[in-house]
Amino acid sequence: MKEINTSEFEKEVLQDERVILDFYSTECPPCEALASKFEDLSHLYGSDIKFLKIFRQGNRELADKLGVKSSPTLLFFSNGKEMASRLTGGIKRSDIIRNLDSMLPPERVKGIKSQIKPSVSEFDVIILGAGPGGLTAGLYLCQSKINTVLIDIALPGGHVSTTHEVSNYPGFIEPQAGYMLSHSMSEQTKLCGTIYKVAVDITKVDLEKKEVVIDEYETVKAKRIIIATGTTPNLTGAPGEKELKGKGISYCATCDAKYYNDKEVLVIGGGNSAVEESEYITRFVKKLTIVHQFDKLTANKQAQDKVLSNPKISILFDNEPRAFVKDGEKIVTEIENVKTKERQKLVSDGVFIFIGMKPNIELFRDKLELDKWGYIKTDEDMRTSIKGVYAVGDVISKKYRQITTAVADGTIAAMAIAKESD
Numbered sequence: 001m002k003e004i005n006t007s008e009f010e011k012e013v014l015q016d017e018r019v020i021l022d023f024y025s026t027e028c029p030p031c032e033a034l035a036s037k038f039e040d041l042s043h044l045y046g047s048d049i050k051f052l053k054i055f056r057q058g059n060r061e062l063a064d065k066l067g068v069k070s071s072p073t074l075l076f077f078s079n080g081k082e083m084a085s086r087l088t089g090g091i092k093r094s095d096i097i098r099n100l101d102s103m104l105p106p107e108r109v110k111g112i113k114s115q116i117k118p119s120v121s122e123f124d125v126i127i128l129g130a131g132p133g134g135l136t137a138g139l140y141l142c143q144s145k146i147n148t149v150l151i152d153i154a155l156p157g158g159h160v161s162t163t164h165e166v167s168n169y170p171g172f173i174e175p176q177a178g179y180m181l182s183h184s185m186s187e188q189t190k191l192c193g194t195i196y197k198v199a200v201d202i203t204k205v206d207l208e209k210k211e212v213v214i215d216e217y218e219t220v221k222a223k224r225i226i227i228a229t230g231t232t233p234n235l236t237g238a239p240g241e242k243e244l245k246g247k248g249i250s251y252c253a254t255c256d257a258k259y260y261n262d263k264e265v266l267v268i269g270g271g272n273s274a275v276e277e278s279e280y281i282t283r284f285v286k287k288l289t290i291v292h293q294f295d296k297l298t299a300n301k302q303a304q305d306k307v308l309s310n311p312k313i314s315i316l317f318d319n320e321p322r323a324f325v326k327d328g329e330k331i332v333t334e335i336e337n338v339k340t341k342e343r344q345k346l347v348s349d350g351v352f353i354f355i356g357m358k359p360n361i362e363l364f365r366d367k368l369e370l371d372k373w374g375y376i377k378t379d380e381d382m383r384t385s386i387k388g389v390y391a392v393g394d395v396i397s398k399k400y401r402q403i404t405t406a407v408a409d410g411t412i413a414a415m416a417i418a419k420e421s422d
Ligand SMILES: Cc1cc2nc3c(=O)[nH]c(=O)nc-3n(C[C@H](O)[C@H](O)[C@H](O)COP(=O)(O)OP(=O)(O)OC[C@H]3O[C@@H](n4cnc5c(N)ncnc54)[C@H](O)[C@@H]3O)c2cc1C
Pocket: 128, 129, 130, 131, 132, 133, 134, 151, 152, 153, 154, 155, 156, 157, 158, 159, 160, 162, 163, 165, 166, 167, 168, 169, 202, 228, 229, 230, 231, 233, 250, 251, 252, 254, 255, 256, 360, 363, 392, 393, 394, 395, 401, 402, 403, 404, 406
């Protein structure tokens, strides 16, 4: 592996047969997360493909010329031409391998793969998920001198890192940008000494044996596991939804309703959470329209009565969203009547989607006792039905899912483990 600068680009990159080039920056957590994977893969693929690094801040003009807009960015070149797709952000080992393999003949790829040696590492505690719950557990365990590894399929931070502003996390007078709050949480835990394995592929989780296999070849073992994998909101799947998440489309009323004072919003959904959250949102907005796919609400009677008698709320039954488009500060939602197939466009200041959340437990679903909605049941110390396995944060069965409650759960699990380890 070699570090180059702009003046060497022509010779080292464009005149070589096969090159992978890493544009990195300092004070860049995703760059730190990539560094060990890049180094490791350079030992494996280094005799076939040249591994180069270039400091983005020091070679800004070249970065601009190549259209590199974020760090890290991995570029792949073959005989002077860029090939394969660029990788950026929380880059996974498997994505780099896919691109590297595409630059080599299949028989050579086979040969390289046969050299991979599986590795095993051991810790006291594995934490799965580096959102507020996992990061807090990691901090407390580390401060108790308990050898802990935090494993995440993405970069640390969880939902907070993609939340526009957080104004209800104690200790900050002004609202905090979500990515800054999650960055501070993550750095605090990392500086304490907790080991991070992030942006990895998790291939297997064995809760009984306390073993997690990451990136296919690395087995991480521990005496205990804390599950802190959070939830994923169900999406409508309509075009534009993913792009406008956090930019006018929200999945959290407590978090975002206050930004719509005296405005007009849409709520998609008609179950308990849609109806209860709608009632809450009307404390702020002047008009709220519920768009629901069936001909009656599916929430409980008491909640229904409240919204049906709320003068700020109107309901469009039998309709589903078909597309979301940003138009200046407004969101245009195209809806379709599922019976008549008629379409219409609704203009609002924001859209809230409450069509359910799902706990992230696919890899270990069958092994744990769950509530009827699929969330993990715990006792007051966050112990699950499997000995030595704890669960914290949004993934557990509970009433209120917020940063503060996830942080509290992480604290409790870590303190319970520290006490057991005395
Ligand atoms: C859009 C939005 C805005 C919000 N705004 C606020 C707010 O303003 N204030 C507030 O208090 N709360 C807010 N919330 C709620 C808050 O973000 C959550 O309650 C909190 O993040 C839960 O923390 P957690 O650690 O349990 O899970 P998460 O934050 O969801 O973190 C889970 C982590 O686990 C990782 N993961 C998932 N699956 C796996 C796996 N199989 N293996 C390993 N890792 C995995 C994920 O990549 C993620 O990093 C908001 C939620 C959303 C969706």
